[in-house]
Amino acid sequence: MDIRHDASIHEPATTPHGPWPEDSLARVPYWVYQDQDNYAREMQRIFEGATWNFVCLEADIPNKGDYRTNSVGGMPVIVVRDADGSVNCFENRCAHRGALIAFDDAGNVQNNFKCIYHAWSYDLAGNLKGIAFERGINGTGGMSKDFNRQTHSPRKLRTTTLCGLVFVTLSPDTPPIEDYLGSDILGRVRRVLNRPIRIMGRFSQPLPNNWKLYVENVKDTYHASLLHLFFATFRITRLTQAGGVLVSPDGAHHASYTIGNTDVAGTEAFREKDLRTERDDYKLADPSLLDPVVEFGDDIQLQILSIFPGLILQQIHNCLAVRQVVPKGIDRMELLWTYFGFADDTPEMNKRRLKQQNLVGPAGFVSMEDGCVGGFVQRGIASAGDKISVVEMGGRGAESQATRATESSVRGFWKAYRRYMGF
Amino acid sequence: MDVARLVELNAAYARAIDNEQFEQWPELFHDPCLYKLTTAENVAKGLEAGIMYADSRAMLQDRVSALRKANIYERHRYRHIVGLPTVLGEASGTADVETPFLIVRIMRDGAMDVFATGCYRDKILATGTGALRFSERIVVCDGGRFDTLVAIPF
Numbered sequence: 030m031d032i033r034h035d036a037s038i039h040e041p042a043t044t045p046h047g048p049w050p051e052d053s054l055a056r057v058p059y060w061v062y063q064d065q066d067n068y069a070r071e072m073q074r075i076f077e078g079a080t081w082n083f084v085c086l087e088a089d090i091p092n093k094g095d096y097r098t099n100s101v102g103g104m105p106v107i108v109v110r111d112a113d114g115s116v117n118c119f120e121n122r123c124a125h126r127g128a129l130i131a132f133d134d135a136g137n138v139q140n141n142f143k144c145i146y147h148a149w150s151y152d153l154a155g156n157l158k159g160i161a162f163e164r165g166i167n168g169t170g171g172m173s174k175d176f177n178r179q180t181h182s183p184r185k186l187r188t189t190t191l192c193g194l195v196f197v198t199l200s201p202d203t204p205p206i207e208d209y210l211g212s213d214i215l216g217r218v219r220r221v222l223n224r225p226i227r228i229m230g231r232f233s234q235p236l237p238n239n240w241k242l243y244v245e246n247v248k249d250t251y252h253a254s255l256l257h258l259f260f261a262t263f264r265i266t267r268l269t270q271a272g273g274v275l276v277s278p279d280g281a282h283h284a285s286y287t288i289g290n291t292d293v294a295g296t297e298a299f300r301e302k303d304l305r306t307e308r309d310d311y312k313l314a315d316p317s318l319l320d321p322v323v324e325f326g327d328d329i330q331l332q333i334l335s336i337f338p339g340l341i342l343q344q345i346h347n348c349l350a351v352r353q354v355v356p357k358g359i360d361r362m363e364l365l366w367t368y369f370g371f372a373d374d375t376p377e378m379n380k381r382r383l384k385q386q387n388l389v390g391p392a393g394f395v396s397m398e399d400g401c402v403g404g405f406v407q408r409g410i411a412s413a414g415d416k417i418s419v420v421e422m423g424g425r426g427a428e429s430q431a432t433r434a435t436e437s438s439v440r441g442f443w444k445a446y447r448r449y450m451g452f
Numbered sequence: 453m454d455v456a457r458l459v460e461l462n463a464a465y466a467r468a469i470d471n472e473q474f475e476q477w478p479e480l481f482h483d484p485c486l487y488k489l490t491t492a493e494n495v496a497k498g499l500e501a502g503i504m505y506a507d508s509r510a511m512l513q514d515r516v517s518a519l520r521k522a523n524i525y526e527r528h529r530y531r532h533i534v535g536l537p538t539v540l541g542e543a544s545g546t547a548d549v550e551t552p553f554l555i556v557r558i559m560r561d562g563a564m565d566v567f568a569t570g571c572y573r574d575k576i577l578a579t580g581t582g583a584l585r586f587s588e589r590i591v592v593c594d595g596g597r598f599d600t601l602v603a604i605p606f
Contacts, residue, residue: 134493228499229499229500229501230490230494230499230500230501230502231491231493231494231499231596232491232494232503232596232598233596233597233598234597234598234599234600234601235597235598235599235600236600237600256524258521258522258523258524259518259522259523313510313514314510314511314513314514314517315506315508315510315511315513315514317508317511318511318514363597368501379500380507382501383500383501383502383505384505384507384511386501386502386503386505387504387505387506390503391503391598391600391601391602392489392503392504392598392601392602392603393503394518394522394523397523397524397525397601397602397603398523398524398525398601400525400600400601401524401525401526401600401601404600
């Protein structure tokens with residue numbers, strides 16, 4: 030069932046900076062990328078609010094006691110596999126003095142975590158289980174007799190899994206993940222993650238921009254063929270290829286896609302505009318870099334899917350990855366890449382994926398520019414906090430469209446953002 | 453294998469990249485070959501992916517073509533400081549060599565930052581004419597964070 034979150038929200042839109050410009054999804058004020066108080070409000074109302082935050086893949090923590098540390102907005106968390114196979118998540122903050130309970134990226138604890146500071150220990154569900162010298166030494170010192178361990182634990186987050194993705198939420202109000210995503214986006218997640226995966230590599234890419242600029246970039250189907258020459262020239266995708274964008278009813282999530290080699294009259298459209306991205310003379314010396322095979326039983330070559338607020342699931346031919354957006358302040362973020370394949374990949378398929386992984390990541394032939402363009406915006410708007418950007422390709426709404434020459438899914442982001450933020 | 457010749461090979465490698473004579477870079481490899489840019493953590497965990505991956509000299513040339521003609525990024529260059537190579541072993545003419553490196557990135561605006569450190573894990577053998585070339589160069593970065601983007605090979 031799709032949920033429409035937007036029915037009840039629309040009171041007059043006000044923000045700490047006055048009304049939202051034109052009360053329109055097609056206008057975005059630049060202060061949202063600059064304002065420190067607004068950033069704090071985002072951490073609280075979005076990441077710690079009624080959203081599902083990606084924290085890891087189930088394949089990251091296959092065995093009991095396997096854990097990874099991560100962040101939900103600004104909150105450090107531990108996600109761990111429990112004895113019964115379920116996944117738990119709790120704040121990575123000792124109930125005693127607030128130190129990190131786990132300070133590595135990942136590892137395995139048998140049955141409990143122990144804070145190194147004063148050796149307080151926690152079970153795999155985050156319950157406080159042990160206090161060093163709780164009864165003191167030789168009858169002196171120790172905790173008060175009425176100290177109740179049960180009421181002193183780090184905050185626990187609800188967890189859910191979907192096709193091997195692990196999400197967590199701090200809010201009791203977040204709907205089940207299936208309803209949160211809506212049927213269209215849910216179907217597109219299941220399309221890719223249809224069997225057990227295997228992790229192929231992890232890389233991190235710190236970016237010099239506000240986290241929203243990257244999320245908008247991912248949702249912006251308009252820029253792909255214009256900014257990324259590699260993409261266009263090799264017909265991986267361009268606007269004139271068949272495709273479109275699905276936007277969830279609440280605007281929050283999207284999936285853009287490109288269909289097969291159905292380019293029609295595209296070259297002419299590009300030539301007329303004299304666009305930089307049209308260069309017929311550029312050919313690969315080793316075409317085996319791009320030797321894709323159909324593996325999802327359809328002719329969708331490329332699918333970029335975002336789950337609000339900070340997960341991207343990417344299928345570019347046979348190059349598969351999840352990317353997590355981690356905010357690091359008003360003008361910094363980190364993008365965490367996990368490349369994956371499937372557990373049943375043949376050696377040939379493995380090699381194919383290794384080669385196609387050249388397309389993405391920090392050094393990606395088609396994703397490299399996304400690393401710097403957010404920073405160009407962040408720097409460009411330095412003195413324009415009271416000015417607004419225009420997001421009007423394809424209209425002013427945020428509905429699914431059968432074209433990628435649109436900013437519909439970017440407007441969807443702002444529709445969801447304003448609802449969560451109360452703007 | 454003579455360490456002085458390995459030093460010369462590494463010097464030629466660093467010079468080609470730092471002087472932006474990128475077209476010379478693929479010429480320092482055999483064909484086929486393996487070039488991969490990855491991290492110590494991925495290597496330790498047995499994870500095979502790289503952010504750059506090439507198994508032919510032509511694929512290295514495609515990297516150069518892309519950075520010359522296709523990719524857009526803010527102007528910058530590198531300064532490699534390459535340490536002394538250690539020969540870990542040698543069999544049928546191929547030497548296993550490990551060499552530490554440090555790369556400073558010089559941005560358009562003049563900022564000079566340590567961009568990466570790590571070690572090259574190489575398989576090196578001579579061509580028919582005696583010149584040393586890489587049959588394999590795995591760039592193992594000490595850290596896993598790549599600031600903004602990586603256009604130029606390490």
